[in-house]
Amino acid sequence: MFDVRPVAYVIGLLTACLGASMLLPMALDMYVGNGHWPAFAESAIITAGAGTLVAVATSNGVADRLSIQQTFLLTTGVWLALPIFGALPLYVGATEARYVDAFFEAMSGLTTTGATVFTQLEDLPEGLKLWRSMLQWFGGIGIIVVAMVFLPELRVGGMQIFRSEAFDTMGKVLPRAVQIAAQISYFYVGLTVACGVAYVIVGMSPFEALNHALTTMSTGGFSTSDASFGAFQGIAEYVASFFMILASLPFVRYVQLLSGSARPLLRDSQLRAYLATILVFTLIFTLFRLYVFGDHPEEGFREGLFNVVSIISGTGYSSVDYQLWGSFAVATFFFLGLIGGCAGSTACSVKIFRYQLLFASIKAQIRRIHTPHGIFQPRYDGKPVGDDVLSSVMSFFVMFVVSLGIFAVLLGMTGLDFITSLSGAATALANIGPGLGSEIGPAGSFANLNDTAKWLLAAGMLVGRLELLAVYAIFTIRFWRA
Amino acid sequence: MFDVRPVAYVIGLLTACLGASMLLPMALDMYVGNGHWPAFAESAIITAGAGTLVAVATSNGVADRLSIQQTFLLTTGVWLALPIFGALPLYVGATEARYVDAFFEAMSGLTTTGATVFTQLEDLPEGLKLWRSMLQWFGGIGIIVVAMVFLPELRVGGMQIFRSEAFDTMGKVLPRAVQIAAQISYFYVGLTVACGVAYVIVGMSPFEALNHALTTMSTGGFSTSDASFGAFQGIAEYVASFFMILASLPFVRYVQLLSGSARPLLRDSQLRAYLATILVFTLIFTLFRLYVFGDHPEEGFREGLFNVVSIISGTGYSSVDYQLWGSFAVATFFFLGLIGGCAGSTACSVKIFRYQLLFASIKAQIRRIHTPHGIFQPRYDGKPVGDDVLSSVMSFFVMFVVSLGIFAVLLGMTGLDFITSLSGAATALANIGPGLGSEIGPAGSFANLNDTAKWLLAAGMLVGRLELLAVYAIFTIRFWRA
Numbered sequence: 001m002f003d004v005r006p007v008a009y010v011i012g013l014l015t016a017c018l019g020a021s022m023l024l025p026m027a028l029d030m031y032v033g034n035g036h037w038p039a040f041a042e043s044a045i046i047t048a049g050a051g052t053l054v055a056v057a058t059s060n061g062v063a064d065r066l067s068i069q070q071t072f073l074l075t076t077g078v079w080l081a082l083p084i085f086g087a088l089p090l091y092v093g094a095t096e097a098r099y100v101d102a103f104f105e106a107m108s109g110l111t112t113t114g115a116t117v118f119t120q121l122e123d124l125p126e127g128l129k130l131w132r133s134m135l136q137w138f139g140g141i142g143i144i145v146v147a148m149v150f151l152p153e154l155r156v157g158g159m160q161i162f163r164s165e166a167f168d169t170m171g172k173v174l175p176r177a178v179q180i181a182a183q184i185s186y187f188y189v190g191l192t193v194a195c196g197v198a199y200v201i202v203g204m205s206p207f208e209a210l211n212h213a214l215t216t217m218s219t220g221g222f223s224t225s226d227a228s229f230g231a232f233q234g235i236a237e238y239v240a241s242f243f244m245i246l247a248s249l250p251f252v253r254y255v256q257l258l259s260g261s262a263r264p265l266l267r268d269s270q271l272r273a274y275l276a277t278i279l280v281f282t283l284i285f286t287l288f289r290l291y292v293f294g295d296h297p298e299e300g301f302r303e304g305l306f307n308v309v310s311i312i313s314g315t316g317y318s319s320v321d322y323q324l325w326g327s328f329a330v331a332t333f334f335f336l337g338l339i340g341g342c343a344g345s346t347a348c349s350v351k352i353f354r355y356q357l358l359f360a361s362i363k364a365q366i367r368r369i370h371t372p373h374g375i376f377q378p379r380y381d382g383k384p385v386g387d388d389v390l391s392s393v394m395s396f397f398v399m400f401v402v403s404l405g406i407f408a409v410l411l412g413m414t415g416l417d418f419i420t421s422l423s424g425a426a427t428a429l430a431n432i433g434p435g436l437g438s439e440i441g442p443a444g445s446f447a448n449l450n451d452t453a454k455w456l457l458a459a460g461m462l463v464g465r466l467e468l469l470a471v472y473a474i475f476t477i478r479f480w481r482a
Numbered sequence: 483m484f485d486v487r488p489v490a491y492v493i494g495l496l497t498a499c500l501g502a503s504m505l506l507p508m509a510l511d512m513y514v515g516n517g518h519w520p521a522f523a524e525s526a527i528i529t530a531g532a533g534t535l536v537a538v539a540t541s542n543g544v545a546d547r548l549s550i551q552q553t554f555l556l557t558t559g560v561w562l563a564l565p566i567f568g569a570l571p572l573y574v575g576a577t578e579a580r581y582v583d584a585f586f587e588a589m590s591g592l593t594t595t596g597a598t599v600f601t602q603l604e605d606l607p608e609g610l611k612l613w614r615s616m617l618q619w620f621g622g623i624g625i626i627v628v629a630m631v632f633l634p635e636l637r638v639g640g641m642q643i644f645r646s647e648a649f650d651t652m653g654k655v656l657p658r659a660v661q662i663a664a665q666i667s668y669f670y671v672g673l674t675v676a677c678g679v680a681y682v683i684v685g686m687s688p689f690e691a692l693n694h695a696l697t698t699m700s701t702g703g704f705s706t707s708d709a710s711f712g713a714f715q716g717i718a719e720y721v722a723s724f725f726m727i728l729a730s731l732p733f734v735r736y737v738q739l740l741s742g743s744a745r746p747l748l749r750d751s752q753l754r755a756y757l758a759t760i761l762v763f764t765l766i767f768t769l770f771r772l773y774v775f776g777d778h779p780e781e782g783f784r785e786g787l788f789n790v791v792s793i794i795s796g797t798g799y800s801s802v803d804y805q806l807w808g809s810f811a812v813a814t815f816f817f818l819g820l821i822g823g824c825a826g827s828t829a830c831s832v833k834i835f836r837y838q839l840l841f842a843s844i845k846a847q848i849r850r851i852h853t854p855h856g857i858f859q860p861r862y863d864g865k866p867v868g869d870d871v872l873s874s875v876m877s878f879f880v881m882f883v884v885s886l887g888i889f890a891v892l893l894g895m896t897g898l899d900f901i902t903s904l905s906g907a908a909t910a911l912a913n914i915g916p917g918l919g920s921e922i923g924p925a926g927s928f929a930n931l932n933d934t935a936k937w938l939l940a941a942g943m944l945v946g947r948l949e950l951l952a953v954y955a956i957f958t959i960r961f962w963r964a
């Protein structure tokens with residue numbers, strides 16, 4: 001078996017950092033005088049302590065260069081270790097929470113899913129509200145780094161297509177991750193601040209604005225009230241839509257933009273397809289609301305835009321229960337959620353570039369049928385796409401659909417009804433947040449699900465967030481033999 | 483544009499034959515003295531007349547060798563022309579039927595889907611009952627020929643993998659189709675007779691046995707009573723399960739078996755995987771019924787077997803409303819329906835060999851991740867599979883899922899609820915028959931859907947039956963330019 005120490009070392013360090021970050025909600029709790037600060041202090045000590053211990057114990061095995069197996073294990077290991085410890089403040093601090101609930105919430109946070117098992121969020125201590133938002137924010141930056149460095153390196157889900165783009169310093173994964181995290185974090189922090197300021201301007205309290213900025217830029221979708229964005233209807237929906245879109249575009253384009261090159265941003269084909277999809281569906285819903293329901297055009301446009309962006313970007317805020325718009329809306333939002341945003345952002349799900357590649361491949365195949373001896377290579381962004389990328393993308397799609405089926409059947413076995421099982425599996429795998437139906441729909445909550453279902457959904461979030469193969473590969477015997 | 487006369491000629495001939503076959507239900511109607519025989523006579527004259535006219539008008543363009551475009555057009559053309567005329571006896575004969583209902587029923591018949599818009603089937607004249615069953619039986623043999631000759635030739639959905647198998651007389655499609663139809667028809671007729679006799683032995687009336695034999699061997703699923711197979715619980719369910727399995731195995735194996743070679747049958751990998759899947763899910767349901775509901779083991783096994791086979795083979799008979807077994811059963815049956823039987827049979831849906839190929843491809847990809855410079859070719863039946871087959875199969879899967887989404891959204895737009903839209907789209911595309919929910923579920927009917935939904939579902943059946951690409955290719959500009 002390969003050496004796990006370099007992996008454990010990095011996980012230990014990140015866990016220690018997570019522990020240190022718990023001092024922030026602790027400070028907030030002391031400031032507002034809620035008296036919950038010991039919960040954060042305890043959690044911080046346990047988390048930082050455990051992380052430091054692991055890091056110290058494995059520091060004799062530190063390596064700059066990770067093997068492919070070590071890289072896989074690191075990716076999944078981080079997203080398993082951090083929720084385990086990230087759950088502590090919720091477990092210790094919210095007196096009625098059981099560990100399964102705290103873990104679900106932390107996993108939902110760090111995978112930027114945003115499904116919540118907490119109800120009456122308004123009554124949650126401010127420190128815990130902030131902690132939930134922080135988990136999503138950490139998850140968001142983490143996943144951008146994973147999408148830009150780890151997945152291309154691991155050639156998971158066709159992400160190798162983004163491999164040599166902009167950052168072609170092949171070789172060492174960890175130094176590159178640190179370098180990219182640093183570059184990206186300027187934009188991530190900057191946009192979060194801008195988003196928060198905008199929210200304050202349109203009427204949120206500074207604390208609400210902070211929380212929602214953290215969960216908007218991570219396309220996470222946790223809110224500070226049970227009504228989610230229903231509490232902020234009006235111009236705040238436009239602001240949120242704008243920043244949700246920014247959060248689901250490829251961050252590498254921002255880096256290029258700052259270095260003076262706007263061309264890559266303007267000519268990015270996934271970005272164009274993504275914005276076009278948003279535009280089309282927003283118009284459909286506007287017209288639908290206008291002509292079928294006779295609603296005010298501005299209201300129809302605003303709610304259409306907000307909910308389309310919220311679902312397709314995988315944020316999962318809800319401002320209204322769109323299930324009331326009829327079954328056309330329900331079916332459309334279900335499948336919009338399976339489209340997803342751009343690769344290299346905090347967005348999740350299948351992602352728009354994969355559909356572009358799949359359609360290019362189908363198109364090439366139809367041409368090949370008509371001209372059997374012609375050679376037709378699918379193209380993306382004007383460049384021919386290699387067979388390994390195409391088969392990765394297709395495997396991803398198959399695994400996604402098959403996983404959706406398996407998770408839905410397993411959830412059904414725990415007693416959930418069909419629509420809750422199916423939409424629950426979809427919303428977990430695609431890291432969106434709300435499902436469908438009366439229980440886990442936009443107006444519902446995951447609080448009353450049984451424990452098995454909660455564990456299953458948490459597993460689905462992890463699997464979906466790491467693009468399936470990064471997790472599944474670990475379960476092969478071959479993996480551990482290497 | 484290419485010459486459409488050879489295509490029109492064959493469609494004309496087949497339509498004329500369909501018209502001639504209407505004399506059978508006419509004779510039955512005369513025999514039982516229902517007085518409906520003029521409906522069949524009129525339909526027969528119109529159909530045979532129209533078919534003959536077209537054949538005569540295009541006989542100057544007859545060609546033995548069809549181009550790839552002509553072959554495509556023929557496949558879709560046949561499955562569009564025959565339902566248009568096959569609907570006539572139902573339209574003229576069942577006084578209350580509107581054309582949309584008659585067309586839906588005929589398309590459901592010829593695609594072997596088995597969804598029905600007729601209620602109180604018991605009161606339908608015997609001639610019409612027989613006609614519905616005959617449509618399915620014709621559709622069944624037709625689809626075996628399409629699956630064995632046309633789709634491999636057209637390289638649709640990876641069917642080219644079955645190209646050189648057993649029949650490698652490359653070249654002329656039509657003579658090969660006739661030859662194979664002749665070879666297959668011995669088994670198709672023989673098994674239908676055997677099935678009918680067995681049904682009589684276990685207690686059906688000869689007329690019921692005839693109808694159910696026709697719809698069993700075609701995995702069609704039309705029945706003579708609203709209760710479907712609920713009217714024949716007990717040993718008849720075992721008989722039906724046995725023949726539904728036989729109907730969903732590759733018919734080429736029977737031909738080989740008769741010519742003295744049992745090896746291909748015993749070593750067929752899709753056949754093994756198919757039977758194993760049936761066994762596993764039957765056992766799961768037996769145990770589930772035994773331990774959760776405390777049902778009698780034989781009853782649980784029998785109903786489990788019957789319903790698993792009915793759904794996975796795409797027959798769609800229902801003996802009980804399995805929705806009452808809880809949401810685990812609902813979710814399982816939904817996804818079982820998306821598996822389907824063996825290629826080269828009357829069964830439909832994605833089909834088991836495609837999943838085998840997809841999993842082989844994913845496995846090869848995982849190996850490639852661990853050993854980036856190794857060469858891993860996915861294998862099927864021990865032989866390496868070419869990239870063109872894999873990309874065909876994957877494109878099929880993507881098109882299937884995307885079509886499912888589009889049809890579900892369109893059905894939702896007509897006002898159907900989400901579960902009816904989604905399961906309706908699935909049951910039409912996979913040619914199964916019953917959907918989910920109270921309206922179109924195993925205990926319901928398609929009668930009360932709106933007309934738009936009926937047209938959409940009929941289109942879905944056609945698209946699904948011809949493995950999507952065979953229909954979609956016709957809608958490309960390039961196709962007509964050739």
Ligand SMILES: [K+]
Binds near residue numbers: 316432
């Ligand atoms: K989310």
Ligand SMILES: [K+]
Binds near residue numbers: 595796798
């Ligand atoms: K069927």
